[in-house]
Amino acid sequence: MRTRIEHALGAMELMPFAHHLVLGFSGGMIRRLEIAQSMLHHPRVLFMDEPTVGLDPVARRTVLEHVRSLRERFGTTVLVTSHYMEEVEELCERIAILSHGRLVAIGTPNELKTRIGPHATLDDVFAALAGPAAQTEEPGAGYSGVRQVRRAARTHG
Secondary structure (H helix, E strand, C coil): CHHHHHHHHHHCCCHHHCCCCHHHCCHHHHHHHHHHHHHCCCCCEEEEECCCCCCCHHHHHHHHHHHHHHHHHHCCEEEEECCCHHHHHHHCCCEEEEECCEEEEEECHHHHHHHHCCCCCHHHHHHHHHCHHHCCCCCCCHHHHHHHHHHHHHHHC
């Protein structure tokens, strides 16, 4: 286990801080430590929610490289939720786009971009399929709908 810990800390460039209290870590260092912890047991499936949020460009690159390495070395399936389309394109073989809790598209990055146009980016895909132009107001949507749901949750537990 010690070897795995050292490898994980090294991969996240945290070895020099191995004997320091987390209390003194920056937000980015804490985020990298969380990612290192999630990979210690070489999971078959790893769920990552916004894995690089709050990281500087160097730390972001480190995380993305480590995720790719984990996938290649151990065959880990990585499920990523992110609004950073560049990150999604870099890490994901298949993408699902959700809007208001509903699946609106699924496919490879190239398949989804082709749906939108010849020079489309994943940002264009997201905007077209889940952005304001794609939105239709549903009953219970918007501020008043959210307020009603939260009130009902408080009342009924």
